[in-house]
Amino acid sequence: MGTSSPEALLICEHCDTVYRRRPLARGDVAQCACCHAVLERHHGLSVNAMLALVLTAMVVFVQANMWPIVTLGLNGQLSGATLWGTIVVMWQQQAQVVAVLAAGTLFFFPLLKMCLLGWLLWFARLGRRAPGFVPMMVTLHYLQPWTMSEVFVLGALVAIVKAHLYFDVVADPGIYAYAVLTLLITIFAGIDLRKLWELTPEDPA
Amino acid sequence: MSAFPRAAELGLIGCHVCRLVCADAPGDHDPADELACPRCGSALHRRKPYSYMRTWALMIAAFILYIPANVLPIMRTASLNDIDDNTIISGVVELWVKGSPDLAIIVFTASIVVPMLKFLSLSTLLVSSQRGSGWAQPQRARLYRLVEFIGYWSMLDVFVVALLTALVRFGLLSLVEPLPGVIFFGLTVVLTMLASMSFDPRLIWDGRDSDD
Numbered sequence: 075m076g077t078s079s080p081e082a083l084l085i086c087e088h089c090d091t092v093y094r095r096r097p098l099a100r101g102d103v104a105q106c107a108c109c110h111a112v113l114e115r116h117h118g119l120s121v122n123a124m125l126a127l128v129l130t131a132m133v134v135f136v137q138a139n140m141w142p143i144v145t146l147g148l149n150g151q152l153s154g155a156t157l158w159g160t161i162v163v164m165w166q167q168q169a170q171v172v173a174v175l176a177a178g179t180l181f182f183f184p185l186l187k188m189c190l191l192g193w194l195l196w197f198a199r200l201g202r203r204a205p206g207f208v209p210m211m212v213t214l215h216y217l218q219p220w221t222m223s224e225v226f227v228l229g230a231l232v233a234i235v236k237a238h239l240y241f242d243v244v245a246d247p248g249i250y251a252y253a254v255l256t257l258l259i260t261i262f263a264g265i266d267l268r269k270l271w272e273l274t275p276e277d278p279a
Numbered sequence: 280m281s282a283f284p285r286a287a288e289l290g291l292i293g294c295h296v297c298r299l300v301c302a303d304a305p306g307d308h309d310p311a312d313e314l315a316c317p318r319c320g321s322a323l324h325r326r327k328p329y330s331y332m333r334t335w336a337l338m339i340a341a342f343i344l345y346i347p348a349n350v351l352p353i354m355r356t357a358s359l360n361d362i363d364d365n366t367i368i369s370g371v372v373e374l375w376v377k378g379s380p381d382l383a384i385i386v387f388t389a390s391i392v393v394p395m396l397k398f399l400s401l402s403t404l405l406v407s408s409q410r411g412s413g414w415a416q417p418q419r420a421r422l423y424r425l426v427e428f429i430g431y432w433s434m435l436d437v438f439v440v441a442l443l444t445a446l447v448r449f450g451l452l453s454l455v456e457p458l459p460g461v462i463f464f465g466l467t468v469v470l471t472m473l474a475s476m477s478f479d480p481r482l483i484w485d486g487r488d489s490d491d
Contacts (some may be wrong), residue, residue, distance in 0.1 A: 083300040085293030088420055089484040091283040092291060092300075109420035132377065136285050148453060155445035158340050163445040169457040176441055179392045179434070212319055215296045219472065222434055228385070229438030235382050236374065236439070237446060240453065271297050271318065 081272060082157045084113055117265050123271065125195040125266070132188050136253035138223075139181065143230055147242035154246060156179065157226075179222040187217050194270060203274045214267060224256045287325055296321040327479035331409055334478040338401050341470035344463045345394060351460035354440045358453045366460060367391065367436060389435040390464070397471045400426045401478060408482040412436070416483055423480045430475055433468045437461055 078121055084093045084104075088111040098104060098116035119127075130185075142154035157180060165173035190210045197204035204210070230249055237243050286293055290303045294316040301323055304314055314323040327333075352364035365373065367390045375383035400422050407414060440461045447455040 081299070083291070085286045085298070085300055087293065087295075087298070088424070088480045089283075090286045090293070090481045092286050092289055100460075109417060109480075111420065111424060143442070144446060148449050151449055151452075153446055153448050155442060160441050160445035163448075164457060165442050167444060167457050169441075169444075171462045172437055172441055172457065172465050175437065175469070176435075180438075200447065208319055212296055212321060219431065220478065222431055222438075225432055225434045226438050227388075229435050230442060232374075232382055232386055232435065232439045233310055233442040233446065235379055236370075236443060239377050241447070268298050271299070276318075 086111055086113055114266060115264065119265065121195055121198045125192065125199060126146055127258055127261060128188055128195060131255060131262075132192065134251050134254045134258065135184065135188065138248055138255055141248035141251060142246040143248035143252065144234055144237070145244040145246055146151045146237055147244065148240075157246065179220055179238045180226050183217055184221045187214065187221055188216055190217075191267070198270060198274050202272070207274070211268075211270065221259075223252065224259055227252045280354065281336075292319060292323045292325055294323060295327070310444075324340050326335060326478060326481060326485075330477060330479040330482060331405060334401065334405060334474050337470050337474035337477060338398065341394075341467050341474060342398055344470065345398075345467045348460055348464035348467050352458045353460035354443065355456045355458050356447070356453070357456070359451060361439065363459065367464065370436070386436060386439070389432050391454060393433045394467060394471060397426055397430065397475065401474060404478060404483065408485070411486050413486050419483050420480060423475075423478065423483070426475050431468070432472070432474045434465070437465045437468070 082095050084095045086093070086106040086109060088107040089106060091106055091108045093104075093106075093113065096104070096269040098114065100116055100118055103115040105111070107225070138236065139157050142159075145152055145154035147153075157176075161173050161177050161181070164170075164176065190213060194204050194207065194210055194244050197207075216250075227249075230252065234243050234249075280357055287303075292301050292314070292352050293299070294301060297316060297319040299316055299318045301316055303323075303325065315321065316323055347376070349367055350359045352366050354365045354370065356363045358367065371387045371390070374380075374386060404419055404423055407419060440455075440457050443455045444457050453459075462489075
């Protein structure tokens with residue numbers, strides 16, 4: 075080998091087939107000819123646009139966590155729940171495992187992911203690698219499957235329908251914040267963040 | 280088996296973490312001294328290490344936990360004059376009868392169909408790959424991607440129980456408590472996710488002609 079730089083090649087992660095990379099036009103998706111997995115897709119978002127989306131997600135995330143998600147009423151008594159209220163109650167009710175799972179997948183991991191992305195994109199915008207670029211990119215890679223905010227939104231809908239049988243249900247602002255957050259997550263799901271490796275020059279110093 | 284050039288045959292390794300194409304060390308090097316990716320520093324592997332062993336172990340553990348997750352109740356609804364313990368399936372039935380059948384189908388899919396599909400798919404993938412079968416390789420590859428994609432949606436029921444517990448706090452009038460089933464179920468989901476992550480889809484394509 076050795077005639078081309080390593081970045082000119084691409085290996086399918088699902089079947090180990092080697093490809094020579096081709097520039098993708100808008101809307102193009104490169105697919106593996108052997109196993110049909112997506113190799114890479116073009117995305118039109120600039121670094122600035124991605125950073126804007128991350129900052130938006132942060133604002134919405136704060137709202138989603140501060141505001142109650144749903145309030146129930148029974149004979150004039152009201153009872154609301156926030157995400158952290160939910161986590162604390164699960165801990166107190168001898169379901170610590172669930173509390174830890176929820177705290178991780180719905181709060182700490184999404185938060186860490188947004189902070190890391192924001193930091194990396196901020197520096198990418200200036201055309202260089204952020205301090206701590208390599209460990210952060212590795213962390214992001216391992217964090218990827220463990221954020222579950224979108225599942226929580228569906229769970230909230232199911233909970234609302236179930237509670238509706240016995241109580242008056244009021245959807246609070248938190249649920250709308252979560253809906254927006256889900257939308258943003260869906261946009262980000264289409265972006266392979268590993269592009270950042272190639273977007274910025276190797277040596278930051 | 281296939282006319283496509285494969286990384287292992289060309290002496291290349293793709294980094295699992297950053298996807299950089301790296302040169303493999305020539306020959307059969309000692310697995311103990313690992314190659315590291317020059318770009319991100321992660322260990323390079325031709326295939327995920329001990330993929331079969333880990334996937335089997337995690338999947339069997341998940342399956343064992345899946346039994347109490349289904350048999351034990353996941354949630355207790357207590358009101359003035361009655362106590363009602365719900366399992367996963369009775370929760371689905373309740374939703375179907377009293378609430379909305381469409382949501383019942385979603386919950387049924389997330390809590391029953393998805394985990395079962397994962398157990399069946401992963402076992403199929405493991406057995407067929409271990410036998411070096413060339414049967415339906417593109418379909419098996421697609422099956423693996425499906426399993427990876429749907430995996431975490433099973434967490435749905437866990438979050439439903441958590442939210443209802445936090446919401447329904449009306450003292451003697453009405454109270455919802457989580458029961459042990461939900462803990463087993465949460466652990467099942469995590470273990471099945473770990474299992475599908477430790478399976479290496481490239482093993483589907485390695486087949487009999489591989490000399491590994």
